[in-house]
Amino acid sequence: MDINREIHVNLFLFQFSVPPHVVVSPASTSQDLSNKGLFPYFSRTIPPDNMQAIAMHDNILAMGWSNAVVLYADNDYARPFLLNLQAAALGAIKANKKAVTFTSVYAFPDNDVNTIRDNLKAIMQQRI
Numbered sequence: 001m002d003i004n005r006e007i008h009v010n011l012f013l014f015q016f017s018v019p020p021h022v023v024v025s026p027a028s029t030s031q032d033l034s035n036k037g038l039f040p041y042f043s044r045t046i047p048p049d050n051m052q053a054i055a056m057h058d059n060i061l062a063m064g065w066s067n068a069v070v071l072y073a074d075n076d077y078a079r080p081f082l083l084n085l086q087a088a089a090l091g092a093i094k095a096n097k098k099a100v101t102f103t104s105v106y107a108f109p110d111n112d113v114n115t116i117r118d119n120l121k122a123i124m125q126q127r128i
Contacts, residue, residue: 007032031080049077053084057092060100067101071120075110 007030025033026045033039034048047055060068070085072078082105092099106123108116 029077031084049081050084050087053081054088054091057085057088057100061098065100066098067103069123070102070105071123072105072107073110073116074107078107078110 022041022043023039024043024045028042028044029046029049029052031048031050033042033044070082072082086102089099089102106119108119
């Protein structure tokens with residue numbers, strides 16, 4: 001679901017629900033929805049993006065990798081997720097723990113399969 005749409009739907013439900021209705025989402029991961037001041041009746045069944053990013057960072061390390069290349073779709077979900085992933089690595093460094101180094105970061109247009117394929121080919125040729 002589009003992050004802006006998630007937030008707007010929840011704001012609408014909060015402002016116009018009499019009595020207030022609890023909203024439980026299985027897919028809304030935006031960290032903004034964790035603000036109980038704005039969304040007191042919102043709950044989710046999936047962790048927010050920042051927690052998913054920490055888990056992804058820790059999983060990369062658990063696989064024995066210390067360097068990673070990030071490929072992501074340039075959209076409202078992936079851009080903040082990349083920031084959360086970088087914040088997870090920075091948090092590990094500040095805690096004097098092992099952290100992943102992101103050696104390269106590539107953004108691709110969202111839903112443009114041909115451009116994504118062409119860019120991936122170019123990246124792979126650079127690594128040879």
